[in-house]
Amino acid sequence: MPSILRSNQRTAICALLVFSLNLSAALLPVDLQCEGHSDPLAAPSEPRLSWRLSATEGERGQIQTAWQILVASRPELLEVEKADLWDSGKTKTDRSPQVNYAGKPLEAGQRCYWKVRTWNANGQVSNWSETARWEVALVNPSDWQGAVWIDDGKDNPTKDEDFYKTDPAPLMRETFELAKPIVRARLHVAGLGLCYPSLNGERLVDQVFDPQWTNFDERILYRTHDVTALLQEGANSLGLALGNGWYNPLPMRMWGRRNLREALPVGRPRAIACLIVEHSDGSKTTITTGPDWTTKEGPTLKNSIYLGEVHDARMAIADWDTPDYDASAWKPVRVRDDYPLEPLQPLIAPPVRLSEPFTSERVSSPSEGVYIVDFGRNFTGLPDMHFDVPAGTEITLRFGELLHKDGTLNPMSSVCGQIKRNVELEDGTVQSIGGPGAPEIAWQQDIYIAKGGGERYRPDFTFHGFRYMEITGLPYEPKPEDFMGLYMRSDLETKGQFASSNELLNEIQKVTLNSFITNVVTVQSDCPHRERFAYGGDIVATSEAFLMNYDMAGFYAKTVRDWTDAALPDGRLTDTAPFVGVDYCGVGWAMVHPLLLEQLHQHYGARLLIEENLPAAIRWLDAEADRRKNDLVVTGLGDHEAIGPRAAGPELTTPKFVHSARRIARLAEVVGWSEAAKRATRYAEESSTAWEASYLDRNTGRVGTGTQSAQTFALGFADTTERTQEQIFEYLLRDLTAPEDAPRLTTGIYGTRILLEQLSKRGRSDLAYDLAARESYPSWGHMLNNGATTLWENWEGSEGNFSNNHPMFGSVSAWFFRWLGGIQAAEDAVGFDRIYIRPQVVPELEWVNSSHESIRGLIVSNWTANSKGSEHEIVIPQNTIAIIELPAAPDAQVTESGLPIHQAEGLKVLPRESLNTLRIKALSGHYQFKVTE
Structure with a gap:
């Protein structure tokens, strides 16, 4: 038949297949990776190495049977096949696509060069691969060579209302001399709060929103930058600009009760840095943060990740981070010895970057002096704007997902923590439900005060989720080209492509991906504005879709570690990680931890991650088992955002526990922990027996209340015989096809994912397709037909109470790949080796x-x-x-x-x-x- 490969698929195949005519049957290693990255600057001291295999076009059935890795301290050694760090010798391959470095001990900053060759099933050896490299990260506190945490010397307020007062984001700087030619330079830097480094007046623009959000008391992810080209012989200057980020949030009572400062490790923004410069004579110069640094208030007067920032451009300090700047009036920084260096770890997850800018689509004016900029899509990121106004002009920017019917901004679906009203206190005073000092309505807003003479503004220490931006205070009518949009997101590499002859499905895929990439600013969030939390349930519903569309190896490894770090003292895993105090969702949200461990093993062969984090999953399972009543799990949410009767209770929570116990048993078997596997299996059998006795009607297949959620949970999570599953499925089909507009789903985020899977698995892909292609409520098509450019929080939509950017119904994209396309990793796959x-x-x-x-x-x-x-x-x-x-x-x-x-x-x-x-x-x-x- 004629080829139907798209051009990008054909190019990738050719790159994989064509390499050497004289080794037609050998397998050449290509795309060498260390910890999932090409030539990383900061890898662990015992990193994982991987590669892909290429063979000649037309060759079928090529299998790697052995490999050999050479690691050397200098590339020229590899040219003569010498390895002074590690020669693995010819090693019989196993199913894992990753190899653990097993050579000589490595030191921080050490450069390692490596190459690999392989043998095929016929015993033919390949050519050596191209040489790759990695550099060893700072692993131990001593590797930071005396660097200490520093801040601006101020203390945080003691009263909540004072957090809302002006508190300029600090700048910090240090000058130093380099007397010798520079060969190589690496800057290692981290902040608590946000920290943006610059050298000799050049901000390191390849990153934003550093450091990534973690449980800071357990793990702080620092960045390593190659700054060789930014340094010079003679005088140099290193600058750091600090923001509040997740380390110094406002004490707002989200939903009127939840203060993040009571759940997160918090404090005054601070930073640590270590610059190591290598010279041509082999010597090194090291510059570290310490008491000789100085600080001054910067032009950002206020900054909050939720409420936005106030920036006074008149207070900008020209050339503050250059060596010629006179900083004699700056004050000394304060050294903070109350925070250890042990949590510092190199960033392995993808960094957060800004996308290429796109121009806004239109500007309207619903009333005099008010302008609405429409960016044409709901997205997460920043506006990049050009103004030409007199000095002192105050321009207010408000952000929202929707417009009112009169064309004015509707910011209410993106208000932080539903803080939307004032309340009267017992003493008769009135304050926001967000607490003392909080705004009555906690919408997203930036204020810019112009310096005059034409200028450009892009916020530094915040981000927004929005489609529309309202501008007031601008003394002229702007044009669309005055405003650019910049996506802010973790830099996930695209790994999946889907298209079909039904344009509606293509649009659903497009909107789903837009929802995905707008909710990955260091964590996979539920929404990019109101909460921004990494809820486990949302990830459980969509992780397979993310894995099929993007390279999630590093991002989801961080997610697993976030949940491990956030575990409660009693062993229970939390609803969100980092933990923000939300603790009521139960098993269905905590189960994300073992789920991701298994999926990462299936997709990437991440065995070491299992060994590292499975103990936390086992402790959680033991804790949940102890909390059961009559072997049933009685607390926790069920099928979130299902339609109709409340989808909750033991009939839904218990199957999720059974499913998780089975998964943990499989993971324990992978790493050879037989006792843990037996205990997990026993938990599953106990709860499965109790659940069947309480909720399963074997005569009719009805489960509990008989809702679609109950039936799908029984199919997707519970342990029942195939005959019983057929009865459960038939009961589900009757409900699904009963309405006049059938098929019509009533499932929430879990049940919808399972429903599409089970319909296809059991020969009813026709019904699954009808649900996916449906255009009337409830459906993805209904969202699109009502203007959605991202997925909604619920099937119906909302103009105020619910978010219009929630990726949790994005499981449909996984169905596109797994069933319409049909690409699936086998349950026992190790790094997608069984397909x-x-x-x-x-x-x-x-x-x-x-x-x-x-x-x-x-x-x-x-x-x-x-x-x-x-x-x-x-x-x-x-x-x-x-x-x-x-x-x-x-x-x-x-x-x-x-x-x-x-x-x-x-x-x-x-x-x-x-x-x-x-x-x-x-x-x-x-x-x-x-x-x-």
Whole structure:
């Protein structure tokens, strides 16, 4: 059949397949990675190394049987195949795509150069790979060479209302001399709060919103920068600009009761830095934060991650971070010895970056002097603006997702913590429900005071979730080109592509991805404005969709560690991580921790992460087991945002516990912890037995209240026999297809994910497709038809109480990949080495294109279909095995590249498990199937 690969898929395949004509059957290692990054500047002292395999086009069934790694202190040693740090020797491969460095002990700052070669199934050895490198991070407190935490010398207020007063963000600086030629320089820097470094007047613009949000008392992620090009012989200056970030939040009572300062480690913003400069004669110069640094108030008068910032450009200090600036009037910093260096760890997760700017679409004026800038999409980030106004002009910017019918800004769906009114206190005074000093309505707002003469403004120490920006105080009518939008997000690399012949599905995918990338500012948040918390339930609902669309290895490894760090003293895992005091959602939110551990092993082979974090999951399971009543889990949320009767109670929480216990048992088996596996299995069996006795009607298949949520939870989470599952599924189908506008779902964030999966798994992809392509309420199409550019918090939508940017219903994207395209990691996969390709050919679609760039290489499943049959183009990467399931009746004619299926190379036909599905075992390669009915 003619190729239906898109150009980007074809380019990736060619890059994987073509490398050397004289080694046609050998497997060349490519894309060498250390801790998931190319040539990282700050890797652990015992890092994990990985690579992908490339083979000649047309070769099928290539398997790596052994590898050899050489690691040297100088690249020239590798050129003559000498390894003074580690020579692994020829090592028999296992299923893990990652290798742990096992050479000589490494020191902080050490540079390591490495290359690898592999052997295939025929014993042929490949050429050596290209040389890659890594540098060892600062691992121990002594590696910081005397650097200490410093702040501006002020103390935080003792009264809540005083936190809302002017408190300029501090600047800090130090000058130093470099007397010798510079060969290499690395700046290691972290803040508590936000910290932006600069050298000789140049801000290090490749990062924003550092450090990433973690449980700061357990883990602080520092950044390492290559600053070689910014330094000079002679005088130099290192500057640090500090903001409040998550370390010094306002004492607002979110929802009238939750003060983040009571849950988070908090304090005055501070920073630590260590600059190490290497010279041509082999010597080093080290500059560290200490008592000789000086500080001064900067032009940002107020800054809050929720409320925004006030910036007075008239107070900007020109050239403050250059060596020629006279800082004699600056005051000394304060050294803080009350915070240890042990939590400092190198950032492995993707950094937060700003996207390329995009121009706003239109500017309207609903009333005199009020302008509304429409950026055309709901997004998370910053405005970048140009003004030409007199000095002292005060311009107020407010942000929101919606407009009122009269065209004015509606900021109410993005108000922090639903702080929207004042209350009268017992003494008769009136204050905001947000507490003393808090605004009556905690909307997102920036205030800019101009310096005059034409200027540009972009906020520094905050970000916003918005589509519309209201401007007041501007003395002229602006133009759309005066305003640019900048996405702010963790720099996740795209790994998945999906498209189909139904444009509605393509738009749903687009809006889902926009929801995803607007909720990853260091944590996967529920929304980018009102709360910004990493809720476990939202991640459970969408993690597989994220994993199919993006490289989530580093981001989700951080997420797992965040949950481990946030564990409560009794062992329970929290609803959010970092922990913000929310502790009522229960098992369904805490289960994100073991879920991600298993998914990261399936997708990336992250065994070490399991060994590191599984103890926390086991402690949690033990704690939850002890809290059961009659072996039932009686507390916690059920199917969040389901429609109709309240979807909660033991009928929903207990299956999630059973499912988590089974998962933890599997994880324990992976690392050989048999006793923990047996205990987890016992918990699952106890609770499963109790749940079935209490909620399952074996005669009808009805579960508890019989809601779609109850039925889907039983299918997706509970332990029941296949016969019982069939009854449960039939009961679900009757409910799903009963309404006049059937099929009609009533599920929340969990049940919706399970519903689409179970329908496809059980042969009813037609109904799953009808739900995905539905346009009336409740549906994704309903959201789009009502102007959504991001997913809503609930099916109905809202003009005030609910967020219009919540990714938790984004599980539909996983269904696109896993079932319409059919790309699935097997349950026992290790780094995607076992693959299922199960494309669902539904009559309403003419074609589907889907691909996923796994850690082992590109997986492709594209198909076209008509009344006569279907054609499938499938690519299986090297060093993997796939089971392909094609829709084909027993009498259908099936060919591969024009040959009868039994004659095709690299394939083995397996016994059928269902009448109309042909099962094929496939080795790696590029296949073209044609099914003629």
